[in-house]
Amino acid sequence: MIRVAxxxxxxxxxxxxxxxxxxxxxxxxxxxxxxxxxFVPNLTIGPPVVKAIRRHTDLYLxxxxxxxxxxxxxxxxxxxxxxxxxxxxxxxxxxxxxxxMRDLGLGVGxxxxxxxxxxxxxxxxxxxxxxxxxxxxxxFGGQSFMGEVVPKIATAAQAISExxxxxxxxxxxxxxxATAPAVAGAGARMLVAGSAIFGASDPLEAAAAIRRAAAGxxx
Ligand code: DX5
Ligand code: ZN
Numbered sequence: 001m002i003r004v005a006x007x008x009x010x011x012x013x014x015x016x017x018x019x020x021x022x023x024x025x026x027x028x029x030x031x032x033x034x035x036x037x038x039f040v041p042n043l044t045i046g047p048p049v050v051k052a053i054r055r056h057t058d059l060y061l062x063x064x065x066x067x068x069x070x071x072x073x074x075x076x077x078x079x080x081x082x083x084x085x086x087x088x089x090x091x092x093x094x095x096x097x098x099x100x101m102r103d104l105g106l107g108v109g110x111x112x113x114x115x116x117x118x119x120x121x122x123x124x125x126x127x128x129x130x131x132x133x134x135x136x137x138x139x140f141g142g143q144s145f146m147g148e149v150v151p152k153i154a155t156a157a158q159a160i161s162e163x164x165x166x167x168x169x170x171x172x173x174x175x176x177x178a179t180a181p182a183v184a185g186a187g188a189r190m191l192v193a194g195s196a197i198f199g200a201s202d203p204l205e206a207a208a209a210i211r212r213a214a215a216g217x218x219x
Contacts, residue, residue: 002184002214003028004207005062005170007194008053009044010141016049017056023197026207029062031172031192032082033141036067039091040139047073047080054081062086062130064111064172064192066138071097078104086111086132086170089120098127109170113138114146118155125165130190131156135183136173142195145174150186157187177209181217188214 006027011019020030032053035044050061063082067073070087074097077085084107087097094110101108109130112121114137121131133153136143153171160167171188176196183191193210200206 001189002211002218003190004211005029005031005190005192006197006203006207007031007033007141007172007192008198009033010194010198012198016053019198019203020053020057020059023203023207024057024059026204026211027059029083029190030057030059031194032061032063033194034063034065034067034073034077035139036069039068039088040066042139047076050077050080050082060084062107062109062170064109064132066111067091071100074100074104074106078106083107084109084130086130088113088138089124090116094124098124102127111138111172112152114149118152118159121156122159125159125163125167128167130168130170131160132170132172132192133188134173135171135175135179138173142199143174145176145179147179147182150182153183153186153188161187175210177213180210180214184214185217 006023035042037043060083063085086109088111107129111132170190171183172192175193197206
């Protein structure tokens with residue numbers, strides 16, 4: 001089964017509630033991109049915005065923390081209503097961060113940049129709920145999909161299945177109906193898309209088109 005997580009990064013922040021409502025029927029999760037201006041060269045959303053979104057929707061809030069010090073904010077995101085948080089493996093202290101997320105009752109996600117090998121995440125696979133494989137360099141919406149990451153998605157899917165783990169394999173960056181078949185074919189089952197959905201004249205149909213394109217690549 002293919003699931004779609006619209007990334008609100010490309011939505012109109014001045015009309016965020018309406019943008020969320022428009023895609024909600026095709027949204028399995030809502031992807032919330034948190035950027036700290038340090039781990040990535042951009043600043044976006046913090047706990048107050050997550051809190052406002054939480055009051056507006058019951059959708060599962062999948063918070064992608066592109067932060068150097070996510071541990072300082074996990075409790076605040078949980079209190080604001082985040083359902084899961086994904087921290088980047090590149091920031092280190094992965095064991096500590098996983099433990100904190102678990103203790104807080106968050107879905108436990110680990111994100112991995114395009115140039116970081118799958119082996120950096122392998123030791124943590126049996127302790128996480130979600131592996132977020134970046135298919136662009138994090139920091140901005142609307143970038144081109146990096147096809148060279150597809151083999152890593154396949155390696156991750158194989159490791160998850162060989163170990164019989166219940167880990168959601170999520171991909172993020174440059175996903176649209178043209179790129180969705182490659183990631184779904186490699187084993188991704190949760191597809192994040194920002195500009196392809198919120199940049200479309202009909203965001204709901206755009207999300208449905210991504211789901212259809214991905215489903216068409218499944219055996
Ligand atoms: C990029 C973010 C993505 C972004 C994807 O750093 O993590 O979630 O919103 O945007 P698109 O789908 O436009 O590549
Ligand atoms: Zn993201």
